[in-house]
Amino acid sequence: MKMSDTREIKADRATVWAALLSPEVLKECVPGAQEVTGTPEDGFEATVTQKVGPVKATFNGTVTLTEMIEPESLTLSGEGKGGAAGYAKGSADVRLEESGTGTTLSYDVEARVGGKLAQLGSRIVDGFAKRMADQFFTRLQEVIDGPSEDDPEPEAEKKGWLKRLIS
Template sequence: MELHDSRVIAAPRSKVWEALLSADILKECVPGCKEMSGTAENGFAATVVQKVGPVKATFKGEVTLSDMVDQESVKLSGEGKGGAAGFAKGAADVTLSDAPEGTLLAYNVDARVGGKLAQLGGRVIDGVAKKMADQFFENFQNAVEEEPQPAPAEAAPEPAAAPAVSEVSVEPAQAAPPPEEKKGWFKRLFGG
């Protein structure tokens, strides 16, 4: 199964590149990821829980990065084993280029599954794989574009000085209505 897509991320290419190489950001972005550790140089180890049709499995696997061209392209290759559910393996070629709004991230994904997962049929697998890829790149885009927290609000400006007495017009006071006697609910209930 192959997927090809791209999206524009409103961030400089250097920031997008750093995020692609960060275990913490990748953990946030991979749907169902419970653990992610490692480095771009040595690869990442991950634990992902996914439900594909009626099959729910915990996949433990590794992702390696190769063919890295700084801030331009990288190949992510991975394989995960889900016990009786089977396995999933694949690779994603990711390229970055400048776009008027930030960075254009394009990707080509080639994925394969085996075991019980393969028995579900191509349409189910393709649908889930596309949904996961879309969700990953949407999460990635949101993580990279996340707005910095606004600075604390500045102190409110001091109120304008009160107008001089000569500028104030005085109108005759109206008599206030006499205050009503307030009664508590107990007095109102018993007429007291």
């Protein structure tokens, strides 16, 4: 499964770059993440619980950052094993470009699954992979930008914490 999209983030490239390298931000952005530890140089260890169709599993895996050209582009690659549920692998090529209102983040994602997950059928798995990528980059945008005007108040307080931390 392959997909591409673009996000407009209201922050400079250096801020977006720093967010992509932060284990705290990754934990906040990866749907179902229970723990993310490590460094950009050595890679990150992650524990993620997800439900794909009728299969719910906890995946233990790694995320590595390669092809890093600061602050322009990088590749995030991940692999997780979910026991009897199978495995998931994926990568995202991320590009950052200055724009009039901040940074344009473009990404190309490729995802693969095996084991029980692969038996669910491509429609369910493809929909899940697309939803995971959308949620990750939407959360990244929210963490950096802060709340939008139509956000409910309690949730709005959590968003934008990275920008407040850096300011």
